[in-house]
Amino acid sequence: MHKSLKLIYICFTLTPIILTYFLKRKKKENKRKNINEEKYYYRNLFMFNRKLCRDHVIKSNPCDINCPQRNLKILVDCIGSARRSISICVLTLQLLNIFQELLKAHERGVNVRIILDKEMIAENSPRLQKLKEKGIPVKTQVEKSCLHHKFCIVDEDDEVLAKMFFGSMNFTLQGLVRNYEHVTLTNNYEMIKRFLEEFNLLWNEFEFFY
Numbered sequence: 001m002h003k004s005l006k007l008i009y010i011c012f013t014l015t016p017i018i019l020t021y022f023l024k025r026k027k028k029e030n031k032r033k034n035i036n037e038e039k040y041y042y043r044n045l046f047m048f049n050r051k052l053c054r055d056h057v058i059k060s061n062p063c064d065i066n067c068p069q070r071n072l073k074i075l076v077d078c079i080g081s082a083r084r085s086i087s088i089c090v091l092t093l094q095l096l097n098i099f100q101e102l103l104k105a106h107e108r109g110v111n112v113r114i115i116l117d118k119e120m121i122a123e124n125s126p127r128l129q130k131l132k133e134k135g136i137p138v139k140t141q142v143e144k145s146c147l148h149h150k151f152c153i154v155d156e157d158d159e160v161l162a163k164m165f166f167g168s169m170n171f172t173l174q175g176l177v178r179n180y181e182h183v184t185l186t187n188n189y190e191m192i193k194r195f196l197e198e199f200n201l202l203w204n205e206f207e208f209f210y
C-alpha cells in the first residue's frame with residue numbers, strides 16, 4: 001500500500017476509537033460528579049428572638065421553620081444518630097438536651113470527645129463532674145485565648161455515616177431562643193475532614209480538664 005494511503009487508513013481506524021475512549025471517560029466523570037452531588041446535603045437552621053413555641057408545647061403540631069424546639073430536636077437527633085464517634089468542640093454545653101444526648105451516646109458505646117472553653121467550664125461544674133464519672137474525656141485550651149468554636153462531628157471515620165453541624169449558636173438557651181443565630185448541618189465529607197483535622201490539632205495540643 002502507498003505510504004500516504006496507509007496513513008489515511010490508520011487515521012480513519014484510530015480516530016473513532018480515540019473519540020469513543022474520551023467520550024466514555026467524560027461520561028464516567030459526569031456520572032461520578034452527579035453521584036457526589038446527590039449524596040451530599042446541607043440544611044440551614046436559623047434562630048431568632050422566639051420564646052417557646054405554643055403549637056409545640058400544647059399540641060405537638062407541626063410549626064414554622066424557625067421554631068426553637070424544632071431546631072433543637074434536629075441537632076439532638078443528629079447527635080443521637082451517632083454509631084461510632086462524636087467529636088464536639090464548643091464554647092459551652094449548657095443545653096441540657098444536647099448534654100444528655102452525649103451521655104446517652106457514650107452509654108451505647110459511641111466514642112465521645114469533648115473540647116470546651118476553659119473559662120466557661122467552671123460555670124458547668126456539676127455537668128463536668130457527670131462527664132468525669134462517666135469517663136468521657138474533656139479537653140480545654142492551655143493558653144488564655146477564648147475557645148469560640150461551635151461544631152460537632154458525628155461518625156467521622158465513615159464517609160457514608162459522617163455528618164456535622166456548625167454555626168454561630170452557642171449551646172445555651174440564650175443562643176436557641178433569644179439571639180439571631182444560624183446552624184448548618186451537612187454530610188459533605190471534604191468539609192468534615194477539614195473540621196476533623198482542626199479538631200484533632202486542638203485535641204493533641206490541649207490538656208485534659210480532669
Ligand SMILES: [Zn+2]
Nearest residue numbers: 053056063067
Ligand atoms: Zn414548634
